[in-house]
Amino acid sequence: MAEQVTGTVKWFNDEKGFGFIEQADGPDVFVHHSA
Numbered sequence: 001m002a003e004q005v006t007g008t009v010k011w012f013n014d015e016k017g018f019g020f021i022e023q024a025d026g027p028d029v030f031v032h033h034s035a
Helices: none
Strands: 008-013 018-022 029-032
Antiparallel strands (some): 018 029
């Protein structure tokens, strides 16, 4: 299982299903939505 992170969505492409979360105390995190 992947590590859980907390932050703010920096940007997300709903059509392609991916984006980045901006953490307050760390690097941006790549995210991908899969059904």
